[in-house]
Amino acid sequence: MCPIRGICTTAGPGTIRATELALSTFPLLLEFTEKRAWCKYFCPVGAVIGALGFKKILGFKIDPEKCIKCKACIRVCPTGAISENSLSTGEISRTECIACGRCYDVCMYDAIHFGFLPQKV
Incomplete structure (x- = not known):
């Protein structure tokens, strides 16, 4: 488009x-x-995906206790949803993440999981 x-x-x-x-x-x-x-x-498609991202209930998250901060997930993320701050907080940007699973595939320490995201008030 x-x-x-x-x-x-x-x-x-x-x-x-x-x-x-x-x-x-x-x-x-x-x-x-x-x-x-x-x-x-x-991109108008990106705007719609970003707007819907705030209401995501499923997605990837990082376990900061298992993460050794090798930054492999940051390097493979095509959208830039994972930042250095994400490695400490465990939060991946809901509006940027397209759930491609590349971060999950590259993590050798089982620190990235797909599941229910905590809902923000």
């Missing part, structure tokens, strides 16, 4: 190239400075 293309095709054939260039310059620059900038800030 590309909203930029939809906007540009409604503008008319003569302005498609200029409009596409103008609209894509800022997100493109952000991609070089921040990982997954398009997905985090502009």
Whole structure:
């Protein structure tokens, strides 16, 4: 789903190239400075997933007592849902996590589990 293309095709054939260039310059620059900038800030699918993420009842969590902070999970996470803070608190970002299971697969210390998440009030 590309909203930029939809906007540009409604503008008319003569302005498609200029409009596409103008609209894509800022997100493109952000991609070089921040990982997954398009997905985090502009993608409408990402916005819906993020909004629903607050209400997740199932997901991955880290057991801080078993975690040796090798950071293997951080390296394989495609969305950046796991941070250095996650290793200490055990919380993986609900809005960023897509439950791909890569962190679970790479953890050699059985510190990551899938289950019910504590509900925040």
